[in-house]
Amino acid sequence: MDPGLVRKIQAFLVSPETAFRGVKDEPASPAMVHFGLLFLFYLVLSYITFALGTLSLDIGPPEDLPVLFIPHIMLRALPLIILPIYLGLLHGWVYELGGRRGFSQTVKSVLYGLTPLLLLGYISILFLIAGIWSLALITLGLKELQGLSLGKAVAATALPSILLVLVLFLLFLSAL
Secondary structure, three states, rough: OOHHHHHHHHHHOOOHHHHHHHHOOOOOOOHHHHHHHHHHHHHHHHHHHHHHHHHOOOOOOOOHHHHHHHHHHHHOOOOHHHHHHHHHHHHHHHHHOOOOOOHHHHHHHHHHHHHHHHHHOOOOOHHHHHHHHHHHHHHHHHHHHHHHHHHHHHHHHHHHHHHHHHHHHHHHHHHH
């Protein structure tokens, strides 16, 4: 793994405000690379975890396991469809609450803020904790990169996040 990526991951996990200040002047592309690499890591480990969990089930011989790969990855890749919608809603609230430093600062807040979720979200028992941690990091990112007060950053993060959880819950219920 790239030592620069490891240092950035560590910085966002250990001292996020300092890490966000350090990326304030960089373009969004390094954040996209950071997110992309961690997302691939997440996909691989989530599939390994899934595969190990299904070995104890009576689903057939282990040779059938690769057949489950495509639907599993499609489900795990769903956030890539939701992410642009979330970014748009979030930036709308950021702008409404006074954040005028540009969409790329919101993008960096989210992509770097998702670090804990991508590192730990594939572990069922840690998913919720990692998700809350990521929301906290996104909030700190908005505070640092958009220049919002902590209260406004919390409001900007909470509103689209609650809406996203509600929509996903309703989609889940409709699938039952």
